[in-house]
Amino acid sequence: xxxxxxxxxxxxxxxxxxxxxxxxxxxxxxxxxxxxxxxxxxxxxxxxxxxxxxxxxxxxxxxxxxxxxxxxxxxxxxxxxxxxxxxxxxxxxxxxxxxxxxxxxxxxxxxxxxxxxxxxxxxxxxxxxxxxxxxxxxxxxxxxxxxxxxxxxxxxxxxxxxxxxxxxxxxxxxxxxxxxxxxxxxxxxxxxxxxxxxxxxxxxxxxxxxxxxxxxxxxxxxxxxxxxxxxxxxxxxxxxxxxxxxxxxxxxxxxxxxxxxxxxxxxxxxxxxxxxxxxxxxxxx
Amino acid sequence: xxxxxxxxxxxxxxxxxxxxxxxxxxxxxxxxxxxxxxxxxxxxxxxxxxxxxxxxxxxxxxxxxxxxxxxxxxxxxxxxxxxxxxxxxxxxxxxxxxxxxxxxxxxxxxxxxxxxxxxxxxxxxxxxxxxxxxxxxxxxxxxxxxxxxxxxxxxxxxxxxxxxxxxxxxxxxxxxxxxxxxxxxxxxxxxxxxxxxxxxxxxxxxxxxxxxxxxxxxxxxxxxxxxxxxxxxxxxxxxxxxxxxxxxxxxxxxxxxxxxxxxxxxxxxxxxxxxxxxxxxxxxxxxxxxxxxxxxxxxxxxxxxxxxxxxxxxxxxxxxxxxxxxxxxxxxxxxxxxxxxxxxxxxxxxxxxxxxxxxxxxxxxxxxxxxxxxxxxxxxxxxxxxxxxxxxxxxxxxxxxxxxxxxxxxxxxxxxxxxxxxxxxxxxxxxxxxxxxxxxxxxxxxxxxxxxxxxxxxxxxxxxxxxxxxxxxxxxxxxxxxxxxxxxxxxxxxxxxxxxxxxxxxxxxxxxxxxxxxxxxxxxxxxxxxxxxxxxxxxxxxxxxxxxxxxxxxxxxxxxxxxxxxxxxxxxxxxxx
Numbered sequence: 001x002x003x004x005x006x007x008x009x010x011x012x013x014x015x016x017x018x019x020x021x022x023x024x025x026x027x028x029x030x031x032x033x034x035x036x037x038x039x040x041x042x043x044x045x046x047x048x049x050x051x052x053x054x055x056x057x058x059x060x061x062x063x064x065x066x067x068x069x070x071x072x073x074x075x076x077x078x079x080x081x082x083x084x085x086x087x088x089x090x091x092x093x094x095x096x097x098x099x100x101x102x103x104x105x106x107x108x109x110x111x112x113x114x115x116x117x118x119x120x121x122x123x124x125x126x127x128x129x130x131x132x133x134x135x136x137x138x139x140x141x142x143x144x145x146x147x148x149x150x151x152x153x154x155x156x157x158x159x160x161x162x163x164x165x166x167x168x169x170x171x172x173x174x175x176x177x178x179x180x181x182x183x184x185x186x187x188x189x190x191x192x193x194x195x196x197x198x199x200x201x202x203x204x205x206x207x208x209x210x211x212x213x214x215x216x217x218x219x220x221x222x223x224x225x226x227x228x229x230x231x232x233x234x235x236x237x238x239x240x241x242x243x244x245x246x247x248x249x250x251x252x253x254x255x256x257x258x259x260x261x262x263x264x265x266x267x268x269x270x271x272x273x274x275x276x277x278x279x280x281x282x283x284x285x
Numbered sequence: 286x287x288x289x290x291x292x293x294x295x296x297x298x299x300x301x302x303x304x305x306x307x308x309x310x311x312x313x314x315x316x317x318x319x320x321x322x323x324x325x326x327x328x329x330x331x332x333x334x335x336x337x338x339x340x341x342x343x344x345x346x347x348x349x350x351x352x353x354x355x356x357x358x359x360x361x362x363x364x365x366x367x368x369x370x371x372x373x374x375x376x377x378x379x380x381x382x383x384x385x386x387x388x389x390x391x392x393x394x395x396x397x398x399x400x401x402x403x404x405x406x407x408x409x410x411x412x413x414x415x416x417x418x419x420x421x422x423x424x425x426x427x428x429x430x431x432x433x434x435x436x437x438x439x440x441x442x443x444x445x446x447x448x449x450x451x452x453x454x455x456x457x458x459x460x461x462x463x464x465x466x467x468x469x470x471x472x473x474x475x476x477x478x479x480x481x482x483x484x485x486x487x488x489x490x491x492x493x494x495x496x497x498x499x500x501x502x503x504x505x506x507x508x509x510x511x512x513x514x515x516x517x518x519x520x521x522x523x524x525x526x527x528x529x530x531x532x533x534x535x536x537x538x539x540x541x542x543x544x545x546x547x548x549x550x551x552x553x554x555x556x557x558x559x560x561x562x563x564x565x566x567x568x569x570x571x572x573x574x575x576x577x578x579x580x581x582x583x584x585x586x587x588x589x590x591x592x593x594x595x596x597x598x599x600x601x602x603x604x605x606x607x608x609x610x611x612x613x614x615x616x617x618x619x620x621x622x623x624x625x626x627x628x629x630x631x632x633x634x635x636x637x638x639x640x641x642x643x644x645x646x647x648x649x650x651x652x653x654x655x656x657x658x659x660x661x662x663x664x665x666x667x668x669x670x671x672x673x674x675x676x677x678x679x680x681x682x683x684x685x686x687x688x689x690x691x692x693x694x695x696x697x698x699x700x701x702x703x704x705x706x707x708x709x710x711x712x713x714x715x716x717x718x719x720x721x722x723x724x725x726x727x728x729x730x731x732x733x734x735x736x737x738x739x740x741x742x743x744x745x746x747x748x749x750x751x752x753x754x755x756x757x758x759x760x761x762x763x764x765x766x767x768x769x770x771x772x773x774x775x776x777x778x779x780x781x782x783x784x785x786x787x788x789x790x791x792x793x794x795x796x797x798x799x800x801x802x803x804x805x806x807x808x809x810x811x812x813x814x815x816x817x818x819x820x821x822x823x824x825x826x827x828x829x830x831x832x833x834x835x836x837x838x839x840x841x842x843x844x845x846x847x848x849x850x851x852x853x854x855x856x857x858x859x860x861x862x
Contacts, residue, residue, distance in 0.1 A: 134621035138586035141620050141716050170723040171763030172756040208762035212774045220776050224758075266793050273800050280807050 005035055007058065025069040032062045060089040064115045071122055071189045076130070083123045090116055121157035122189055128165055129196040136165065156186045164197070171208070173201045177226050202226065206240055210251045218247050367414070370406045373399065374415045374484065381476040385516045390567075393519045396480060404487055412488055416481055420473055429478045429508065433485045436501040475512050479505070479520045486527040495535045499545060502528035506552060515563070522567040525556055529575040533582065546579050553579065557596070570602030570610070577613040589617050605644075608637035612651050619654065619717060624662045631655040642675065649679045650712065656683050657717045663724060665691050682708050690721060693729030695750045698722070726751075727769045730761060734770040734783045741780045754779070 009032045036059050063086045070078035120143065127136040143158065160179070167175045180194040202225050209216065209224065216224070222233050234244055243250045377396040384392035413434055420430040482505045489498035506528050509521045532545040553576050560568035573596055580589035598610050615630035635651045638644050652670065659666045671677060671684045682705040689697040702709070702718060709715040729749045733740055746757040761781055764770050771784040789795070 134623065135587070137620055137622055137716070137720075138590075141586055142584040166719075166722060169720075170726050171760040172752065173759045174755040175752065205759065205762070208759070208766040210766075212762040212765040212772075213776060214773055216776055224776075266796070269793070270796055273796070273803075277803060284810060 009035070025065075025073075029062070029066045029069065032065075036062060060086060061115075063089065064119055067119050067122070068189055071192055074192060076126055079122070079126065083119060086119060117155050117157040118187065118189070121155075121161055121186070124158070124161035125164070125190060125193050128161055128168070129193050129200065133165075136161075157190075160186050160190060168201070168204075171204075173205055176201055198226070202236075206236070210240075210242075213251065215251070216249045218244065218249060221249055366406065367411055370403060370411050371415045371418070373403050373406075374412075374481075375419075377480060378419070378477050381480055381516075382474065385474055385476055385514075388516065390516070390519050393476065393516060397483075397519060397523060400483065400487065403484070404491070407484065407488055407491070409488055409492075412481070412484055415484075419477065419481065429482070432501065432504055433481060436485055436489060436497055475514060476516055476520060479509060479517060479524060482508070483520065483523050483527065486524070486531070490527065490530065495531055498527070499531040499535050502531050506556075510556070510559070513563075515565070518560075518563075518565040519567045521556075521565075522571040525553065525568065525575060526571055529553065529579065533579075544583070546582060550576070550579060561596075566599040566602055569599050570606040573598055574606055574609045574613065577610065577617075581613060581616060586617060586620050589613070590621065593617065604637055605639065608634050608639075608647070608651075611637065612647070612654070615651075615658070616654060616713075619658050619661070624658055627658045628655070628662060631658055645675055649676060652676060653680065653683055653712050653714060654717075656680070656687065657714045657721075660687065660690050660721055660724060661717065663727070686718065686721075690725050690728060693725055693727075693732050693749070695722070695725050695729065698725045726760060727764055727767075730764045731770050734772050734781070737783065739780055739782045742774075743779070745781065 009028055063082050067079055067082035067086065070076075070082060120139070124136060124139060127133075127139065140162065164176055164179060167173070167179070176197065180191075180197060205225055209221075218230050218233055221227075221237075222230055225233065225236060227233050227236060233249075237244050237249050241252060243252070377399055380392045380396040384390065384396070416430050416433055482501075486498060486502055486505070489495075489501060502524065505524055509517065509524055529546070529549060532549045535545050553572050556568060557572045557576065559565070560572060573592070576592055577589050580586070580592065593614060598607070602610075611630045611634035615627045615634060618624075618627035618630060631651060631654055635648060635655055638648045638651060640648075656666045656670070666687055671680050671687075682701070685701045685705070686698070689701050698721070706715065709718050726749060730745065733745060733748065742754045742757045742761070745751070745761065746754050749757070751757045751760065758774065758776075758779075761770075761772070762774060765772055765774070773782050773784070774780075775782060
């Protein structure tokens with residue numbers, strides 16, 4: 001009874017266009033979650049029952065839809081929550097898929113991998129944009145070791161954030177930029193992050209340029225920072241406190257002032273260390 | 286003199302304790318390599334060097350010697366190996382009894398230590414015989430015995446069997462001996478149950494009956510949890526260890542989420558809680574390490590991290606457990622990109638690892654990880670690391686890797702990864718190594734900046750096999766910002782101009798390096814001071830000795846005055862010291 005209704009709900013959720021207002025999807029989702037509660041499948045503890053695989057798949061689908069919907073609505077917190085809820089389901093279903101390939105669990109076998117990688121890929125991207133590299137790599141490690149043969153780099157959804165991370169780390173920002181253009185993004189949900197990533201790499205480039213170039217002509221700064229027009233460059237330069245003169249950008253040199261202080265700091269450190277050694281020696285001898 | 290004996294014994298116990306720790310990597314390494322028979326060889330030298338005044342170098346040997354002496358007194362000349370083994374097993378019961386009676390864990394540790402020597406001779410038959418001779422069919426714990434017999438496939442052996450003819454002589458002195466307990470009369474203490482249980486686990490593991498071993502371990506763990514005895518602590522640590530080992534090796538193997546190791550987590554966590562509440566350091570340390578290993582096997586990094594942050598690893602845990610804990614901690618930190626911490630932990634782990642051949646597997650694994658972490662931190666590992674004969678072959682892929690990173694050749698780097706991907710994957714360093722790519726590029730840029738005062742971006746791009754000039758420009762800019770090189774870029778003409786390299790001795794670098802070394806030395810000093818063990822009441826002994834010496838001196842002075850000093854007196858004084 002309840003599960004049939006849930007299936008219908010899910011079908012509606014899946015069929016709903018990506019542009020559907022979030023409030024609407026949210027309402028559908030909360031109804032779906034209530035139904036899940038009735039079926040006692042909100043958490044994966046009910047896995048013991050005979051209908052468990054089907055129920056689990058239903059619950060998982062619900063959460064997946066929720067996750068995707070919250071990404072579209074740009075609600076990272078809700079998305080993170082959904083991902084956390086999904087994780088045990090993935091582990092359970094994966095084991096079910098391994099063990100009970102012949103036990104009729106094949107119903108969701110096709111859909112199983114696709115959504116999982118998509119959601120995980122999105123999660124990775126989210127971690128990346130939030131600068132949580134530690135979590136990013138923990139997640140990645142779990143994928144490559146515990147995923148049971150998931151080809152991380154070859155996968156369309158998973159490979160994307162992995163490549164982005166690598167390029168960001170080594171500094172090939174132009175590749176990141178290209179990867180964010182239309183057509184390169186594996187699916188529209190990934191596009192949500194493009195904006196954040198763009199501003200992220202722009203500030204990275206800006207801080208590198210400050211140190212690397214003595215001065216830059218406005219025109220090449222435009223292409224360097226992936227900005228639309230020279231006006232935007234001037235605006236950006238102003239926001240970072242750069243001086244624009246004769247079509248050239250000059251970066252304020254921050255090091256000169258700090259030199260003396262550094263010197264002072266250094267002698268202080270030497271004194272402290274030496275005192276420390278003396279004290280230690282005293283305790284030893 | 287009687288008052289002195291315990292004092293004199295103290296260092297032996299310490300030495301023995303160390304030996305016990307040395308012994309522990311055994312099981313763990315067993316999964317990596319089986320050739321760990323040298324384990325026992327480790328024990329004597331450490332002890333012999335520590336304490337020369339007490340004759341028996343190995344405690345288990347010492348026990349054997351005692352039994353031998355007993356037998357010699359009974360007039361038995363030749364020893365049957367089977368009987369000998371059973372004897373050895375039984376001699377440990379006396380130790381366990383004493384541990385319970387005196388409430389002293391050292392005796393249990395001594396019993397545990399003898400397992401490795403017994404292990405080589407242990408067969409299901411011998412164990413079955415030992416069990417059947419230990420338990421009476423009517424005794425309360427006969428149930429335990431039956432379980433054990435069943436586990437080793439000897440369920441047809443009846444309990445309470447009288448010792449065979451050759452055993453009779455042996456059991457008599459036992460019953461009569463002051464430490465021997467009249468087992469026939471009294472019920473078997475739980476410590477003996479568990480000890481025999483551990484032996485059963487060992488037998489099952491050595492014969493690779495994993496499923497059976499796992500079930501039996503489960504039963505044994507339940508049994509341990511049902512009794513609350515402090516004297517059982519060190520034994521139960523061992524039981525948990527084998528329990529987890531069985532779970533790990535039972536199919537489906539770990540990375541798969543339905544491996545039995547996931548199932549034993551609640552048990553281990555409960556054991557950890559109990560151990561903490563009871564201040565059971567042995568079990569606590571063992572179980573924390575097991576849990577960490579457990580989590581890392583299924584790549585549950587965040588759980589492992591949470592476990593570490595929510596528990597406190599006991600300070601006075603056995604050295605080998607500390608080494609393992611540090612290794613797993615280092616691994617977690619490396620994955621989380623906290624390289625500095627990882628480096629610290631892993632360095633400590635490699636140093637704490639037993640230096641003998643028995644724990645070679647551990648040293649190798651830890652060193653591999655340490656090398657990768659060093660590379661990730663931008664350091665180039667010491668060449669000498671790869672020269673150690675015990676490490677050379679195992680570290681060869683890493684050696685090639687280090688070479689590629691050092692030269693900064695991206696092409697070589699990728700070929701090596703592709704070539705040795707399986708090795709790296711097996712070592713669990715693959716994902717970490719993939720992160721090295723940026724370090725290779727950085728090193729490449731640095732080399733180029735050092736060798737050319739001015740180089741075009743196109744050349745950089747070609748030499749480092751980068752995708753495009755634009756990429757090269759961004760990468761170089763980032764390197765400049767990160768302080769990898771001292772240079773400036775000229776956008777219009779498209780080249781990188783290196784700045785003059787200043788005198789390194791004018792910077793704070795040498796001061797920092799000096800400070801690091803001094804700090805390491807001081808830490809070493811502190812640790813050595815902490816590691817020293819001072820036997821209890823030793824100072825009183827010294828006082829007494831000093832007094833005696835003074836008296837003797839006075840006597841001697843008198844004798845010298847009287848003019849009849851001879852060699853013996855001098856020798857005598859020497860002995861007294």
